[in-house]
Amino acid sequence: MTTSLSRLALIRTCLATIVAALIATPSGAQENDYEVPVNRRDLPIAAPWQPPIHTLDARDAKAPPVFEVKAPKDAPNVMIILIDDLGFGGTSAFGGVTQTPSFDRLAKNGLMYNQFHSTALCSPTRQALLTGRNHHSVNMGSITEIATSFPGQTGKLPESCAKLPETLRLNGYSTAHFGKCHEVAAWEISPSGPLTRWPTLSGFDKFYGFLGGETNQWSPAIYDGVTPVDDPAKGDPDYHFMNDMTTQAINWVRSQQSLTPDKPFFVYFAPGATHAPHHVPQSYIDKHKGAFDEGWDVIRKRIFENQKRLGVIPADAELADKPKDIKDWDDLSDDERKLFSRQAEVFAAFLDMTDAEIGRLIDAVEKMGELDNTLIVFMAGDNGTSAEGGMIGMYNEMTYFNGVEETVPDMLKHYDEWGGPSTYPHMAAGWAVCFDSPFMWTKQVPANYGGTRQGTVVHWPNGIKAKGELRDQWHHVIDIAPTILEAAGLPQPRTVNGVGQRPMEGVSMAYSFDDAEAADRHLVQYFEIMGNRGLYYDGWFAGTVHMYPWAPPRNTFENDDWELYHVTEDFSMANNLADERPEKLKELQEMFLSEAVKYKVLPLDDRRQLRVNAKLAGRPTLMGDRKSLTVYEGLGFLPENDFIDTKNTSFEIVAQIDNTEGDAAGVIVSQGGRFGGWSLYVQQGKPVYTYNFLGLDSYTIKSDEALPKKQATIKLEFDYAGQSSDGQQKLGAGGTATLLIDGKKVGSGKVEKTQFAIWSADETANVGVDRETPVSSDYDEHSSRFTGKIDKVTITLEQ
Incomplete structure (x- = not known):
């Protein structure tokens, strides 16, 4: 009986083997013939089944090939170039007054799209671009720093929405990202991670750039993969990140092509430019001296006329009104005109440099012989030009977030x-409106094309016959990913890494490549950012500007004033038809609500400033409710959201150090930098505490006594003056800072005012050094390194 069962089991095994072979092996295939169709819908691609080998001696058998994932034959290289905070009228190909020869070169030899759209804000646009889904579908309803716990707003990419680079990588592409990544949840940017949503763990083989909304171009906070780059400038007085990231990109593409010339590459090139801070070498600034002295009204009209002359807007288009808050240039004082002209010169110089560096990358690809076989999608802006500088601009952008008004x-x-x-x-902000010509509004306003319309070029000589032509089909940033997949001959995956995938919500633009008259395929699209919202439907657009970029909400959501435009006939949204066509307006309003429910847009949330506070917003923080943090020498590169928050409260810092040699000097612990922060350090043998208020005022408390030559405890007590007897807290109040050595008071002084909201968008907290820019002028980054030994530092907030 046992023998019969064994034989039966053997027969079943053999039958299963035969059936599997019939399924996995093409008809007519022989043993050791392993050619099978590739399933690219379930990623990663599984190795083909291999039949058992019955040959005893390897010399008598044919070895199967090593399984390799390869891209489809003739799949092109792909490059996405995304400039930051640049509106429709920014590039010279789209009428701008600043020459952008690299962008124009691609436009001349490719296709220009004059009805292409972003979401009106950076993180949402970027996550939508890289996933092919609407920004709320991928939980990026706003920037990560003001994420909430509501679906659609959490800032955490769902596993069911794998990124385009992951799909390409698993299909045989080399993938790299250079520049800005503003898609990682703010509380996940630390050594504790999780790192799964960082670029190199979500599809990119290589990442060289910064995590967050912006960085200091002279002293950036940069990662190479998941490793912080300590002092990327390395003492170079001419260092600039725009140049650095371009060199890194060129070197990577050259290496990839040298080692694997038959393997296509995907490069996502996303400079921090032209987002603030507007940092640019003087040589570029000098080129634009006097170019904007005529003011934003004259130049806005000139851009509009250029756009008509170039044919990128219809001949009958009107120049929309500018917002009422923006003064006429003629009504400004001489000092205002002088300052504002300078601001525009620097912005134009930043764009000039960015275009030149992009040209350097394009030239490198051309010299490798790969330009014609590279599909380039060049978006001139992830949203409209930024009006976050307010009515007069800023010397230090962080003043905006801390409620400090600068003066001319x-x-x-x-x-x-x-x-x-x-x-x-x-x-x-007047310049933002100017560079968004012919539209009325700017970044943060998806209810108007000034916030969302981006001059875009597609360049692919091997795949597109037409050159220098205009395409006016209506498209959105979610259309880029499906376009690239179609061009590469790849399907949208059903599963990625074992997780079922939400279908992409964009449509491929490839149908328009060789057919200028092709009918639009993207017919419905909602827009929403912090309560500003709208809906496009087949040539009509309805929207409401709920909140200006420089002001609080104007109404409750229920009482918002909606506008209606027939954008097929009114390119610039100059003629509001809401009163004439109330039935059409109602139709689009109802459609917006339907789309909002479908894509997790509700509830609407306009708490722009309150959402900076993680507790009020309801998002996680690395610190949670902790009142104390102990850190050790070597810990650093910690952004503000991942370090204990000493703002608006009393606190103490206790540092245990070893000064046995008697030569201790440098920073013990610091946070922030030149434009806002604090530092506890030792200078000439004495402890010092400096509080830097937004780079505008600095308060320094020095010890009267030197450190003893032994192990010692340095203590800084900060008594915050904003806590009243009735429990009410005043934000941004001053306080008294007191220094102690081994329990003995050695110095005390007043800090007249403090930053209540934010230190910096990119500067970090560090133990034993002050990275990026220095908090105090007493040292620079190199002399800031502590020369003694730090045992530990404990920061404790008032209980």
């Missing part, structure tokens, strides 16, 4: 250094 006279003191390392500048 104060900013003019920095006129000659504007754009250099000693400034962190932004420009007045």
